[in-house]
Amino acid sequence: MHNTLLTIITFIVVFGILVIVHEFGHFYFAKKSGILVREFSIGMGPKLIAFRKNHTSYTLRLLPVGGYVRMAGAQEDDGDALQAGVMVNIQLNENLVTRINASQKQTLFQGVPFQIVNFDLTDGLWLEGYENGDESALKRLNVDHDATIIEHDGTEVQIAPRDVQFQSAKLWQRALVNFAGPMNNFILAIVVFAIIGLMQTGGIPSNSTKIGTVMENSVAQKAGLQKGDEITKINGKVVKDWSALSTTLQSDPGKQVTLTYKHGTTTNTIKVTPKVITTQGQKVGQIGITAAVDKSIGGRLMYGLTGTWTMVTNIWHALANLFTGGFNLNKLGGPVAIFANTEQAAKMGLASTLFFMAFLSVNLGIVNLLPIPALDGGKLLLNVLEAIRRKPLPESAENAVQIAGFLFLILLMIAVTFNDVYRYFIK
Incomplete structure (x- = not known):
């Protein structure tokens, strides 16, 4: 039980950090480019916590399996919660709509019931419909550029005028x-x-091609390789770092290769056949050496x-x-x-x-x-x-x-x- 709980906590923390760091990259440069980030979400599914700051809604959602940055006008932006015929509540400031509530989960203080007939929250920025159920007078109300809309799940985000949409950036x-x-x-x-x-x-493994240890009874030891030797070529091709060295040896399991190496001031050439081992279901070659250590x-x-x-x-x-x-x-x-x-x-x-x-x-x-x-x-x-x-x-x-x-x-x-x-x- 203890190990399972530790695994779950570690998984959530590690995965959470990866998602936050990844999405923050999109978020930061979108903000710097003048693109409206409507929502920054950690997790998926039902909303748990939400708050708004600097035109962005920050949400924590139930399932810790991802996250997203919702930019105005991008594919991730699923549009506004409005459609013709729905009843919403609106807040007005000097005849300018500043908030639109399309959710049943929240109420607006001094909100005015408004039935939508038509709307444009992208270019014209207006709502058209009937106020307080009075269908005798069709009204058109202007909408503030920075107005917000409360969506069906209760998340409040800004509307997305065209000038702050993703495609409007260079x-x-x-x-x-x-x-x-x-x-x-x-x-x-x-x-x-x-x-x-x-x-x-x-210390940590050096990325040079100098050998740090030679394992007992390994292919390398039997071929005469020693600690401090520096491998310079494999099959005549220069290898400059340990990554290239290990990758080349691992890719030739059971196949003879020619190694050129420096031992002190002398340069020697030997032929070795990497031992075939199986790791994670894959066959790789190994000669039994580790990299030198840098302290x-x-x-x-x-x-x-x-x-x-x-x-x-x-x-x-x-x-x-x-x-x-x-x-x-x-x-x-x-x-x-x-x-x-x-x-x-x-x-x-x-x-x-x-x-x-x-x-x-x-x-x-x-x-x-x-x-x-x-x-x-x-x-x-x-x-x-x-x-x-x-x-x-x-x-x-x-x-x-x-x-x-x-x-x-x-x-x-x-x-x-x-x-x-x-x-x-x-x-």
């Missing part, structure tokens, strides 16, 4: 807003890896960059293998897999949990940059097409692309989730 600003979420995930990973580096008083403060801080870069290259190779090595759902993981791995990280302590957070953050950043519609990368691709065409895609075409991408992601997530449940709890 192209480079919209592209920056789309890129900012993944960018923040990479920044978070750098910070977390730097913290991990400082926590490791015994300096500067080196441990630099682990923020080197650790992130290593993680980026590893995840990128894993993504490439997803397609070149044959598609397999076991190579993917959804919320169930994340929860299962959170349990292992939480048991192993703070450093492991931080490492897992950094891994997820890099993962989230890379996956969101894939050119798949409905992801940030898909939106950036549309920005590139707009720059080439010098005009945006027709709204109908853009919506169709986004819907297709969204449906693809939903179907993929369902398949991955069922597969994860089978892997971790049934198999």
Whole structure:
């Protein structure tokens, strides 16, 4: 029971931090670009807590499985809660509508009943209808540019005039807003890896190709490699860092490779065959060496960059293998897999949990940059097409692309989730 509770708390905290950091990137640059952020939500589903500040509603929702930044006019903005024929309550200030209540969950102090006949909250900023049930006099009321509307679930957001909508921002600003979420995930990973580096008083793995330890009875020891040797080439190709070294060796399990290395002032060449081991269902090569350790403060801080870069290259190779090595759902993981791995990280302590957070953050950043519609990368691709065409895609075409991408992601997530449940709890 204690371990389950710890896992749940760790999962919520880690996932919450990732979502907040990602969405804050979109939020910050949208604000700087003059785009109205109508809502910043942590979590999904029914609203638990809400407050408004500086034209934005901040909400905490029941399900801790994501979040969103709702920008005026963007695809995430599901529009206003008004339609012809509905009865709302309005607040007036000198004959100017300042608040519109379309919810049954709230009442407006001194609110005036108003039946909507027609409205324009985008360009003209007006409401047309019958006040106090008097259908003998059709009234048109002007709406304040910064008026708010209380939606059906009780969330109060600002209306979305065209000048503060997403599409009204310049192209480079919209592209920056789309890129900012993944960018923040990479920044978070750098910070977390730097913290991990400082926590490791015994030092952190150097990203050089110098050997720190050689395991007993390993392929490397039998080939004559020693601590302090520096591997410079694999099969004649120069390797500049440990990430490239380990990736190359892991990709050739059971296949003989030629290593060129420096031992003191001499350069030697040997042939080794990486041992085949299976990790997380994948066969990789291993010769039994670890990187040299850097104990300096500067080196441990630099682990923020080197650790992130290593993680980026590893995840990128894993993504490439997803397609070149044959598609397999076991190579993917959804919320169930994340929860299962959170349990292992939480048991192993703070450093492991931080490492897992950094891994997820890099993962989230890379996956969101894939050119798949409905992801940030898909939106950036549309920005590139707009720059080439010098005009945006027709709204109908853009919506169709986004819907297709969204449906693809939903179907993929369902398949991955069922597969994860089978892997971790049934198999």
